[in-house]
Amino acid sequence: MHNPPPAPVPFRGGGFRPQRLRGVGVAVFVVLILVIEWGTRAGWISNLTLPRPSDVVATLVQLWKSGLFLQHVVPSLTRLAVGSAMGVLAGVAVGVMIGLFSLARAGLVPLVAALFPIPKIALLPLFVIWFGIDEGSKYALIALGTFTPTVVATFGAVDNVDRTLVRMGQSFGLKWWSIVRKIVLPGALPGILSGLRISLSIGIILLVAAEMLGAQYGIGAYILEAGSLYDLERLFAGVVILSSLGVVVSWLIALLEKRLLVWRS
Amino acid sequence: MDLIIERLSHSYDTVNVLSDITLQVPSGQIMCVVGPSGCGKSTLLRMIGGLERPSAGHVLQGGDVPPDCLNPLTFVFQDFALLPWRSVAGNIGLVLEDHPLDAAARAARVADVLARTGLSDFAKALPRQLSGGMKQRVAIARALAVNPAVMLMDEPLSALDAQTRELLIDDLVGLWMRAPFTAVYVTHNLAEAVRLGHQIVVLSRRPGRVREVMHLRIPLDQRTLADPVLQAAQERLWALMRDEALAADQELADA
Numbered sequence: 352m353h354n355p356p357p358a359p360v361p362f363r364g365g366g367f368r369p370q371r372l373r374g375v376g377v378a379v380f381v382v383l384i385l386v387i388e389w390g391t392r393a394g395w396i397s398n399l400t401l402p403r404p405s406d407v408v409a410t411l412v413q414l415w416k417s418g419l420f421l422q423h424v425v426p427s428l429t430r431l432a433v434g435s436a437m438g439v440l441a442g443v444a445v446g447v448m449i450g451l452f453s454l455a456r457a458g459l460v461p462l463v464a465a466l467f468p469i470p471k472i473a474l475l476p477l478f479v480i481w482f483g484i485d486e487g488s489k490y491a492l493i494a495l496g497t498f499t500p501t502v503v504a505t506f507g508a509v510d511n512v513d514r515t516l517v518r519m520g521q522s523f524g525l526k527w528w529s530i531v532r533k534i535v536l537p538g539a540l541p542g543i544l545s546g547l548r549i550s551l552s553i554g555i556i557l558l559v560a561a562e563m564l565g566a567q568y569g570i571g572a573y574i575l576e577a578g579s580l581y582d583l584e585r586l587f588a589g590v591v592i593l594s595s596l597g598v599v600v601s602w603l604i605a606l607l608e609k610r611l612l613v614w615r616s
Numbered sequence: 617m618d619l620i621i622e623r624l625s626h627s628y629d630t631v632n633v634l635s636d637i638t639l640q641v642p643s644g645q646i647m648c649v650v651g652p653s654g655c656g657k658s659t660l661l662r663m664i665g666g667l668e669r670p671s672a673g674h675v676l677q678g679g680d681v682p683p684d685c686l687n688p689l690t691f692v693f694q695d696f697a698l699l700p701w702r703s704v705a706g707n708i709g710l711v712l713e714d715h716p717l718d719a720a721a722r723a724a725r726v727a728d729v730l731a732r733t734g735l736s737d738f739a740k741a742l743p744r745q746l747s748g749g750m751k752q753r754v755a756i757a758r759a760l761a762v763n764p765a766v767m768l769m770d771e772p773l774s775a776l777d778a779q780t781r782e783l784l785i786d787d788l789v790g791l792w793m794r795a796p797f798t799a800v801y802v803t804h805n806l807a808e809a810v811r812l813g814h815q816i817v818v819l820s821r822r823p824g825r826v827r828e829v830m831h832l833r834i835p836l837d838q839r840t841l842a843d844p845v846l847q848a849a850q851e852r853l854w855a856l857m858r859d860e861a862l863a864a865d866q867e868l869a870d871a
């Protein structure tokens with residue numbers, strides 16, 4: 352009998368742990384755009400299918416120079432800010448109430464469940480009657496659209512706050528309001544912020560939809576006009592503005608999380 | 617402050633958890649409570665601290681509360697219960713903020729308990745930066761900050777490793793020697809019980825009844841691991857608990 356020679360123990364750990372890779376995301380964008388540019392120049396992408404990226408850039412530059420850029424973007428940003436501020440603030444308030452009071456939970460959870468799946472855009476005609484054709488109906492649409500996901504995220508986050516911390520607060524005789532303000536709300540903040548990501552994305556979608564249905568200025572109106580003229584360069588210029596808006600919003604929330612949640616390990 | 621527990625019983629729905637518990641905790645003494653897991657130790661402690669109502673019987677508090685006591689019955693929890701978003705000083709300050717103290721008095725109290733627990737250098741650290749032993753020191757400092765009449769400690773050292781546990785027992789003995797406090801100290805560790813208890817209450821398995829109350833008269837600072845009297849006490853406790861623990865271990869949770 353002889354023993355096999357000693358061999359190293361094979362490695363079988365690792366994986367299941369996404370690493371942070373810088374620059375890959377940008378590279379994907381750049382490659383995609385270069386391929387389209389090449390295709391449209393070489394002719395194997397017809398310019399009825401996709402516009403040439405360099406033309407889209409030229410359109411954006413033109414838009415900026417003519418001053419129309421701000422004329423479209425400022426009203427859009429105002430609508431998004433006002434509408435989602437109303438929706439998110441009301442949503443956090445209602446979500447916290449549902450999280451804290453059994454009566455609010457019993458009464459409001461079914462209502463929110465009924466509101467959530469309604470495509471809010473279907474309600475726009477109704478909002479036009481209630482709040483007028485101007486800004487009011489747009490604010491209402493964005494507010495309602497951001498309200499429901501915020502409520503759901505907030506009461507889930509409040510439910511997940513460590514109850515031993517609440518008991519600790521009670522055992523030291525903290526006032527009810529102190530417990531809510533110093534234990535429940537900070538504990539729910541991570542969940543509320545990740546809900547905010549979803550709410551604001553929905554807000555952007557509804558913003559465009561509302562502007563398409565009735566607005567003189569705004570990114571949605573700009574895209575609709577370009578689309579009806581089959582002006583692909585301008586259509587894509589509008590889409591680029593929207594994507595950038597999405598990226599900026601998500602970056603702002605990441606910044607907020609970094610600032611407010613340093614305590615997380 | 618003394619505590620008197622009279623004929624206390626409790627059941628959750630149909631589960632009888634505690635049965636006819638009568639105990640007394642004299643002022644300035646530590647009462648350790650040991651018993652098999654699930655026998656109702658934590659439930660008993662929550663009732664003493666007023667976080668839960670017993671089904672029958674009552675808990676009485678007698679005697680004077682120390683001057684400038686802000687929260688007579690104060691808990692120290694097994695899992696520390698520190699707010700992760702507040703610094704060490706912020707966690708201690710939390711329990712003072714609802715009391716009418718001016719900023720200077722509050723800061724003085726925080727600094728005092730940080731010094732007493734050896735945490736002065738860590739005032740600005742966040743809980744996630746601390747080891748388990750340091751976190752429990754913060755929780756003890758927080759409890760001391762309200763100048764409690766009675767400390768209610770629920771397995772405060774169970775989440776810590778053996779070496780850290782020894783260090784914290786020494787810390788607790790030191791704190792008690794300098795300023796004797798009244799405490800109910802729940803543990804499943806018999807060595808802890810004989811090191812810290814002036815009296816040691818053994819509970820039976822569920823429903824928890826008082827099986828025996830053991831008194832130890834050796835001063836806390838003279839108790840060592842090797843002391844034959846404490847060894848004998850620990851063995852006697854284990855003899856009392858062994859069969860109960862075995863039976864409790866084999867019970868089905870929802871049978």
Ligand SMILES: Nc1ncnc2c1ncn2[C@@H]1O[C@H](COP(=O)(O)OP(=O)(O)O)[C@@H](O)[C@H]1O
Nearest residue numbers: 628633651652653654655656657658659660822
């Ligand atoms: N809130 C509760 N509702 C129902 N049963 C409970 C509750 N809290 C504890 N119990 C039950 O009471 C018994 C005693 O629990 P506990 O006091 O935590 O035991 P110990 O701390 O001695 O391990 C256990 O069987 C546990 O399942």
Ligand SMILES: [Mg+2]
Nearest residue numbers: 657658659770
């Ligand atoms: Mg317990």
